[in-house]
Amino acid sequence: MVIVVVALAVPVGLLIGAVGVGGVLLPPALVHLGGFDVHAAAATSSWAFLFTGVVGTLAYARHESMPWPLARRLALGAAPAAAAGALVNGLVSPLVVWLVLGSITLGAGAHRLFGRTGGERTSLPAAAALATGAVVGFGSALTGTGGPVLLVPVLMLLGVAPLPAVAAGQLIQVPLAAFAVLGYSATGSVHYGLGAVLGVVAAAAVVAGARFARRLPPERLRQVSASILVAVGLFLFALPLLPS
Structure with missing residues (x-):
C-alpha cells in the first residue's frame, strides 16, 4: 500500500502547485493506506513538503509571480510557530484542528464562489502578515x-x-517544514526515506501545477481554486469518520 501512497504524491503535487491545497491528502493517506500513526504521518509529510516548497518557490519566482514582501513576512511568522505545533502534536488530538481547518477552507471556497470578487490584493499589513503566518505555521x-x-x-x-496566495504558500512551506521536522525529530517520528521519495515525486508534479495556474485567466483560476477549496473542506469534515 505504500506504493499507492507514493502514486498519490502526484496529484498532491499538482494541487499544491496549482491551488495550494494538495498537502491535506498526504497525512490521511499515510495513516489509512500506509499504516502510520497520526504523529509519524504528520512528521513524514512535513519532511516531504520541504521538497515541494523549494521547487514551488523556484517555479513561481522564475516567472516573477512571487509576492516577495508578503511571503517573507508570512514565513517569518510561521517558522517558530511551526516548531511549537510539531512539539504539541503528540499531546493534542488533531480532531478540533481538522474541523477548524475544514471550516476555514469550506468558508473561503464558498466565499470565493458566491461572494463578491473585489479586494484582489497582493499584500497585507506587516503585523497582519506576521500573525497570519504564526497561525498557519502552528496549525x-x-x-x-x-x-x-x-x-x-x-x-x-x-x-x-x-x-499570489498560492505563490506565497510555496515559500511558506520551506521554513515551516524545516522547523516542523526539527520539532518532530526530537520524538523520532520522521521517516526520512519515504518522506524524501514522496517529496521528490510531489515536487516534480508541483512544476506542472504551477504552470497550469499561471496559464489560467484570473477569473478562471478563482473559480477552480474556490471549487477545490469547497471539495477539500468537505473532505476534512468527513475525514474523522474514516476508519483508522
Whole structure:
C-alpha cells in the first residue's frame, strides 16, 4: 500500500502547485493506506513538503509571480510557530484542528464562489502578515498538512488574489517544514526515506501545477481554486469518520 501512497504524491503535487491545497491528502493517506500513526504521518509529510516548497518557490519566482514582501513576512511568522505545533502534536488530538481547518477552507471556497470578487490584493499589513503566518505555521505543523493548505484559504478570506496566495504558500512551506521536522525529530517520528521519495515525486508534479495556474485567466483560476477549496473542506469534515 505504500506504493499507492507514493502514486498519490502526484496529484498532491499538482494541487499544491496549482491551488495550494494538495498537502491535506498526504497525512490521511499515510495513516489509512500506509499504516502510520497520526504523529509519524504528520512528521513524514512535513519532511516531504520541504521538497515541494523549494521547487514551488523556484517555479513561481522564475516567472516573477512571487509576492516577495508578503511571503517573507508570512514565513517569518510561521517558522517558530511551526516548531511549537510539531512539539504539541503528540499531546493534542488533531480532531478540533481538522474541523477548524475544514471550516476555514469550506468558508473561503464558498466565499470565493458566491461572494463578491473585489479586494484582489497582493499584500497585507506587516503585523497582519506576521500573525497570519504564526497561525498557519502552528496549525499546519500540528496536522502535518503543509503551509498552503491553511494559508491559501486564509489569504483568500483576507482578500488576497488566488495567484499570489498560492505563490506565497510555496515559500511558506520551506521554513515551516524545516522547523516542523526539527520539532518532530526530537520524538523520532520522521521517516526520512519515504518522506524524501514522496517529496521528490510531489515536487516534480508541483512544476506542472504551477504552470497550469499561471496559464489560467484570473477569473478562471478563482473559480477552480474556490471549487477545490469547497471539495477539500468537505473532505476534512468527513475525514474523522474514516476508519483508522
